[in-house]
Amino acid sequence: MAETRILFRELDDPALRTIDGYRRRGGYRSLERAFRELEPDFLLGQLEESELRGRGGAGFSMGKKGSFLPRGDMDKYLCCNADESEPGTFKDRELMQKNPHLLIEGIAIAALAVDATRAFIFIRGEYAEQADIVEQAVDEAYEAGFLGENILGSGFGVELVVHRGAGAYICGEETALLDSLEGKRGNPRLKPPFPAIQGLYGGPTLINNVETLMNVPLVVEHGAGWFKSFGTEESTGTKVVSVSGCVQRPGNYEIELGMPSREIIFDLAGGPPEGRGVKAWFPGGSSAPVLTADDLDVPYSFEALAGAGSMLGSGAIIVADDAVSIPELALRTARFYHHESCGKCTPCREGTNWTVKMLERVVAGEATPMDLDIITSVQENIIGNCLCVLGDAMAMPVGSMVKKFRSEFEEQLRGVASSSSGSGANGAAGTAEGTATSSLAQAGAP
Amino acid sequence: MSHEYRPTDDLSAAERSELIASMRPEDAERIPELHEVDVPEELKAEIEAAMGRYPELRSASIPALWAVQRRYGWCSPDGIRQAAAVMGLSPAYLQSVASFYDLFRLRPLGEHRVLVCTNISCWMNGADELLDALCDASGADHEAAHHGGANAPDGNVFVSGFECLGACDIAPMASIDDRYYGPLEIGEAEAIIAALRADSEPVPEKALHHRGLAGGSGAGDDPRVPELDRG
Amino acid sequence: MSEKQEITLVVDGVEVQATEGSMLVDAAKGGDVEIPVFCYEPKLGPPVGACRMCLVEVEGIPKLQTACSTPVRDGMVVYTRTDRVKEAQNAVVEFLLVNHPLDCPVCDKGGECPLQDIAMGWGAGRSRFTDPKRHFQKPVPLSPLVRIDRERCILCYRCVRFSQEVAEDEQLQLLERGANTFVGTFDDHPYIAPFHGNVIELCPVGALTSEAYRFRARPWDIEDAGSICTLCPSQCNVKHTVRDDVVERVLARDNPDVDDGWLCDKGRFGFQMLASSDRLTMPQVRSGGALDEASWEEALERAASGLAAAKGKVAAIVGGGATNEEGYLVQRIVRGSLNSADVDSRPVAGPSQALRAELGRPDRAASMADVDHAQAILLLDCDPLHEMPILDLRIRKAIRRNGAKLVVASARPTALDGGAEEVERFAPSEAASFSLESDAGRVLRDAGRVVVIFGERVVCDSNPDAAASSLLTLAKELTLEEDGSGLIEVPSGANGRGLAEVGCLPGIGPGLAAAAAGRSAEEIQEALESGELEGLILWEADPVRDFPDPKAWHSALGAANFVLSISMFGNASGGHADVVLPAQGYAEKEGTVTHPDGRVQRLRPGVPAPGEVQPGWQFLTELAARLGDETGIDSAPEALAALVSEVPFYGGLTHEEIGAHGVRWQGRDSADGAAAVGGPGEHGGTAGAGTQAQSRSTGTASADAPTPNGGLRLGTYRDLWAGEVTERNPALRFLAPTQTLELSPDDAERLGVEGGEAVDVRSNGFSVRANVAIRERMRPGAGFLIEGLDGDGANVLGGAGEVSVTKAGE
Numbered sequence A: 001m002a003e004t005r006i007l008f009r010e011l012d013d014p015a016l017r018t019i020d021g022y023r024r025r026g027g028y029r030s031l032e033r034a035f036r037e038l039e040p041d042f043l044l045g046q047l048e049e050s051e052l053r054g055r056g057g058a059g060f061s062m063g064k065k066g067s068f069l070p071r072g073d074m075d076k077y078l079c080c081n082a083d084e085s086e087p088g089t090f091k092d093r094e095l096m097q098k099n100p101h102l103l104i105e106g107i108a109i110a111a112l113a114v115d116a117t118r119a120f121i122f123i124r125g126e127y128a129e130q131a132d133i134v135e136q137a138v139d140e141a142y143e144a145g146f147l148g149e150n151i152l153g154s155g156f157g158v159e160l161v162v163h164r165g166a167g168a169y170i171c172g173e174e175t176a177l178l179d180s181l182e183g184k185r186g187n188p189r190l191k192p193p194f195p196a197i198q199g200l201y202g203g204p205t206l207i208n209n210v211e212t213l214m215n216v217p218l219v220v221e222h223g224a225g226w227f228k229s230f231g232t233e234e235s236t237g238t239k240v241v242s243v244s245g246c247v248q249r250p251g252n253y254e255i256e257l258g259m260p261s262r263e264i265i266f267d268l269a270g271g272p273p274e275g276r277g278v279k280a281w282f283p284g285g286s287s288a289p290v291l292t293a294d295d296l297d298v299p300y301s302f303e304a305l306a307g308a309g310s311m312l313g314s315g316a317i318i319v320a321d322d323a324v325s326i327p328e329l330a331l332r333t334a335r336f337y338h339h340e341s342c343g344k345c346t347p348c349r350e351g352t353n354w355t356v357k358m359l360e361r362v363v364a365g366e367a368t369p370m371d372l373d374i375i376t377s378v379q380e381n382i383i384g385n386c387l388c389v390l391g392d393a394m395a396m397p398v399g400s401m402v403k404k405f406r407s408e409f410e411e412q413l414r415g416v417a418s419s420s421s422g423s424g425a426n427g428a429a430g431t432a433e434g435t436a437t438s439s440l441a442q443a444g445a446p
Numbered sequence B: 001m002s003h004e005y006r007p008t009d010d011l012s013a014a015e016r017s018e019l020i021a022s023m024r025p026e027d028a029e030r031i032p033e034l035h036e037v038d039v040p041e042e043l044k045a046e047i048e049a050a051m052g053r054y055p056e057l058r059s060a061s062i063p064a065l066w067a068v069q070r071r072y073g074w075c076s077p078d079g080i081r082q083a084a085a086v087m088g089l090s091p092a093y094l095q096s097v098a099s100f101y102d103l104f105r106l107r108p109l110g111e112h113r114v115l116v117c118t119n120i121s122c123w124m125n126g127a128d129e130l131l132d133a134l135c136d137a138s139g140a141d142h143e144a145a146h147h148g149g150a151n152a153p154d155g156n157v158f159v160s161g162f163e164c165l166g167a168c169d170i171a172p173m174a175s176i177d178d179r180y181y182g183p184l185e186i187g188e189a190e191a192i193i194a195a196l197r198a199d200s201e202p203v204p205e206k207a208l209h210h211r212g213l214a215g216g217s218g219a220g221d222d223p224r225v226p227e228l229d230r231g
Numbered sequence C: 001m002s003e004k005q006e007i008t009l010v011v012d013g014v015e016v017q018a019t020e021g022s023m024l025v026d027a028a029k030g031g032d033v034e035i036p037v038f039c040y041e042p043k044l045g046p047p048v049g050a051c052r053m054c055l056v057e058v059e060g061i062p063k064l065q066t067a068c069s070t071p072v073r074d075g076m077v078v079y080t081r082t083d084r085v086k087e088a089q090n091a092v093v094e095f096l097l098v099n100h101p102l103d104c105p106v107c108d109k110g111g112e113c114p115l116q117d118i119a120m121g122w123g124a125g126r127s128r129f130t131d132p133k134r135h136f137q138k139p140v141p142l143s144p145l146v147r148i149d150r151e152r153c154i155l156c157y158r159c160v161r162f163s164q165e166v167a168e169d170e171q172l173q174l175l176e177r178g179a180n181t182f183v184g185t186f187d188d189h190p191y192i193a194p195f196h197g198n199v200i201e202l203c204p205v206g207a208l209t210s211e212a213y214r215f216r217a218r219p220w221d222i223e224d225a226g227s228i229c230t231l232c233p234s235q236c237n238v239k240h241t242v243r244d245d246v247v248e249r250v251l252a253r254d255n256p257d258v259d260d261g262w263l264c265d266k267g268r269f270g271f272q273m274l275a276s277s278d279r280l281t282m283p284q285v286r287s288g289g290a291l292d293e294a295s296w297e298e299a300l301e302r303a304a305s306g307l308a309a310a311k312g313k314v315a316a317i318v319g320g321g322a323t324n325e326e327g328y329l330v331q332r333i334v335r336g337s338l339n340s341a342d343v344d345s346r347p348v349a350g351p352s353q354a355l356r357a358e359l360g361r362p363d364r365a366a367s368m369a370d371v372d373h374a375q376a377i378l379l380l381d382c383d384p385l386h387e388m389p390i391l392d393l394r395i396r397k398a399i400r401r402n403g404a405k406l407v408v409a410s411a412r413p414t415a416l417d418g419g420a421e422e423v424e425r426f427a428p429s430e431a432a433s434f435s436l437e438s439d440a441g442r443v444l445r446d447a448g449r450v451v452v453i454f455g456e457r458v459v460c461d462s463n464p465d466a467a468a469s470s471l472l473t474l475a476k477e478l479t480l481e482e483d484g485s486g487l488i489e490v491p492s493g494a495n496g497r498g499l500a501e502v503g504c505l506p507g508i509g510p511g512l513a514a515a516a517a518g519r520s521a522e523e524i525q526e527a528l529e530s531g532e533l534e535g536l537i538l539w540e541a542d543p544v545r546d547f548p549d550p551k552a553w554h555s556a557l558g559a560a561n562f563v564l565s566i567s568m569f570g571n572a573s574g575g576h577a578d579v580v581l582p583a584q585g586y587a588e589k590e591g592t593v594t595h596p597d598g599r600v601q602r603l604r605p606g607v608p609a610p611g612e613v614q615p616g617w618q619f620l621t622e623l624a625a626r627l628g629d630e631t632g633i634d635s636a637p638e639a640l641a642a643l644v645s646e647v648p649f650y651g652g653l654t655h656e657e658i659g660a661h662g663v664r665w666q667g668r669d670s671a672d673g674a675a676a677v678g679g680p681g682e683h684g685g686t687a688g689a690g691t692q693a694q695s696r697s698t699g700t701a702s703a704d705a706p707t708p709n710g711g712l713r714l715g716t717y718r719d720l721w722a723g724e725v726t727e728r729n730p731a732l733r734f735l736a737p738t739q740t741l742e743l744s745p746d747d748a749e750r751l752g753v754e755g756g757e758a759v760d761v762r763s764n765g766f767s768v769r770a771n772v773a774i775r776e777r778m779r780p781g782a783g784f785l786i787e788g789l790d791g792d793g794a795n796v797l798g799g800a801g802e803v804s805v806t807k808a809g810e
Ligand SMILES: Cc1cc2nc3c(=O)[nH]c(=O)nc-3n(C[C@H](O)[C@H](O)[C@H](O)COP(=O)(O)O)c2cc1C
Pocket: A053, A054, A055, A056, A057, A058, A059, A060, A062, A081, A082, A083, A084, A085, A086, A169, A170, A171, A172, A173, A174, A175, A207, A208, A209, A210, A212, A213, A388, A389, A390, A393
């Protein structure tokens, strides 16, 4: 099966990046219609009816979230979450780099729908190249009158600022994003109040992912019914899936939701290198519990992946083939969350820290079977007890790895050099097998 | 950090009083006034412009720190004090914010920055070895490069392992002076460092922006997808 | 403000009544259920839910909820002791101990440590963590007063929230991220800010400890004694930690109507002087040239005869630290037995009795709580940070949490300028120029509830009646008599309000009633010098040091036939005394004081006074008796009863009623008594006086432009750290300021001087050496010096109006 290219139509055409090229392809027509002819309520209604679900991680209905914002003349805000820091995820990067105006158009329409007069694109600081591109596009859009005051004489204006982050995964979490945008350390806030009620600067705020917002002009252009003709009952539309790790053709693929995962991993991304098999895979970024080769036929949809005990998350498939050591994979995963924990709440701050220390001993062959039980118990003690879900985002995959690959962990306890866990390296860069292990074992805690 | 304190319990009573007497009220770092710092005009203008972009001025903290880092190469204490004076915030506040984010550096940094992703996908594709090769080529300390970054001895290049940079499709990869390159090979490490030392673009052919969609540039054949309306 | 409903919820099977929307942790207390917390501290603002210690089960919600941040609803069913909750609590305690050194036996917090208590009460009593813990240099000084042990820190956020969101000094911050996070300052600079001591009390572990209290006592050999700090008009409620009859520590005793549970560092660390070996512990009488120790009998006899000899020509100056009882008895002796009229408790003369009574009218008085909920606050020539520090925090709270709009109108920049909606800067002593027609005025006129806070200097000025009239006009225009609005005067003395109300102002007797016309402090000085007055009582007052014109006071005291001085320490004015009686310190006194908002509060002795020091009310009663006034007072409650009988609006007040948290007299039935006080019910001539004040100000509006010869309009201010408390407490001494001339950048440039440079400030033969400090928000043409620095003539120059400034020695 092939991709279903809606967001990806003519994406590689360099002209698309300019406002002229974008408009030549029908760009900004949805915005023109929305601002000239459509009522905000109608727009929100269409979004709700389309059942477009958030593409950033949680998969919440975008239209419904928009409808939670109170009416009234208080200042309201829209934040586009372009922090894209979930390991394995790189779809927003390609979308923004190649079609920035679609994002701007989506933001302006969504802002109109929820009566938000100020919008921000919070883009991760590492995406400097993409931020430059988006910034240039924003300038063009202002010039063309698609942003700024009184857009197309509608009486409604939207100010859009591109805000560059500075390197912190937690800022992708929506409330941490708000704190960071307010110029603070990017710590998550307590919820409730939810951002829709009390978000940026205390005002009602709609936060959506880049890809979610890029779907908005399409829903407006073709209607909710058309949008729903793609995907499954509970997962409408297409999804850009980032596939990486041990696959031959890593990259972004736009698929119709519900496509069997096997087809994405094998038919589109080419599967693991010759002679290797899939051992474990994250279906939705590194925060999703891992699945195994047995789960490859699970349809790629929100509901099916949840049913399989994992989640669609950010739509990033990371494949580990049978040459990868799962304990080392668990350590790499845990280290990321340890490094990225903001430190505000106790279970996440100390739990990630403790987990890394234990996994380091496991990988170094210095742990005992009791440590595996403690690792499991620590993950359980993290899940559900934290301020935001970053802690859970480590505990779930790490817990799933210990559970599903317990025997491999136990082998590791008996000695480092067992054959199946020799190296995490896939060798694409010509690495000799076995070196990854030793460098890991030497690495102390940061 | 500038002051070094010894644990007070290890000190004699006399040393303790001397230490305590050395902390003068005027050493507390309050919000500096503009005349107390020597902020360059352009930096001030840049920060003020950022302050104007947001409904609340504190939002300009991160843009201001970026401006400081661009100007001085790192978030130096003097630079932070200058930004603090322009914004009317305490230097401690800005330093606290800066220290939260990985891209802000609180120590001087090599002129060229090579950040190697060592997260899962890149690691499975040999990122650790790539980072080691870049350390070898530049002379940067391996251990330090894996844990927060290290400057090469000549101070010209900064090499650092980094969390997922959002480019697993070009694993193993690196962000070199804010542009992405990959997939990189260990054999390219020497050339990359040499190019940087010569202030020229390394491995330009591996720049991310050359890359097309992984599935080719076709339109797909789903009949429900309408043609683009060029009318 | 809508009234919240009382609702019922069920906690662990027990029905509990609570106010809707209150937090579950607090509501549960009503059912005697304690939910452990670390980060929750409502004084710091809304809950942050960071430590996760307070997780509980709420029926109908799948995840455990943080009780600190869950508002209660009617019918809510909560479990705090299920297995699930216990597991979560054990888990959080175990996580908290991952990096904690567990060095309780050598920790100053041991025995009074929430972490210790909670780990015992709610933890599993074991830790499975065996890896190395994180290490820091420890303990290191965070400031000369506070030490930090970062290994013990559990990253609860309290201290940094205090710095960021309560004191707003923003000096104490979290640095780094995640498990590497630590509490610190910019580049390891010391954290020195006027309220920073509060972090010691906030810290739930032994990470932040007091340098002064270090290893001084263990919790089991101390006692706590509640009282009031009378080192400034904030009158914060405190607990004295007492060991072996010595105050070892001062802690806050939360009173939301007074201090919100905060203390300034002066109050927190200013207790060492109580145990100072310099204290006067015996009466002294002058024999020959020198003061010799004497018995009480001898001293009182000498005092009585000395005063009696000057009968009809005796004046008294009562210092701001006196209790109501002490002040009352002093004025009673002067006005009664000694048949004199001159009593004052302020350095500069204030408005007449009628105006003072008008200003004090109960419907025009704002309470501290009114500040919290004001829509607009006017700060008129007053910087709370220096004059009433805790009020500074309360105004910040009103702005930050309740959106109050602040207008600052002052001659000197205030610490609150940064948070103000409008700042108006006038020339020194030109407060009367403030007008509601300005932009700043508009902010006030547009607001409903307005609180006007003014410094004593506004009405104790060259033309006090005009100034008071302007204020009354302002009050009328802003309808300050309405609920939630009102005036607050910040007096220069800690008990300035109480002393005024018990009769310690010239021409104003107890209950603010009209009394025979009397001299102000300034006039007393002149009359002593000219011989019109012969005797003087100085009650904890040192005019030579504190009042304008020390030289004049020296000669006035020298000229007096008889001087009786009552003080804790020997002082410059006391050097002229014929009899010196030792005074109790504030932690030793029993009596009452009145807060600037009218709250009568009670001082209770926490420690015995040293040596032969006696309670003031006691020896004053005895002195009165020797002068023929048998008061019948035999105890502190009787002293209160005696004064209450003469202050109608304190009617019937007793120690019991005052209790631990005080009573605002304006809220009692007897407040009507204030309306009956002599003055005209409705103030006549207000408008006229107002215009008069207005025109006076227009006349001088340009007076602070630099004069042709480069002079400056000079003002003086009382710095928080200038004065005896700083000097007498070793812990605070490092804060003692040196003389500083504050200048605008323009003036500094014009005068060719730089920040830090030494200059001479001169006027008619007086000269003061000062270091220049450049302040951006200083009004050009104006300069400020610190008053009350020992042996410095700044006080005189303060009245000079115009001064010249030259580089030192030129
Ligand atoms: C730790 C963490 C990191 C996240 N990172 C991102 C991110 O990088 N980009 C994103 O769009 N959403 C991210 N999310 C999800 C956001 O919190 C939020 O749900 C999303 O931006 C909402 O947009 P959507 O409804 O369009 O998906 C993250 C969530 C968590 C808990």
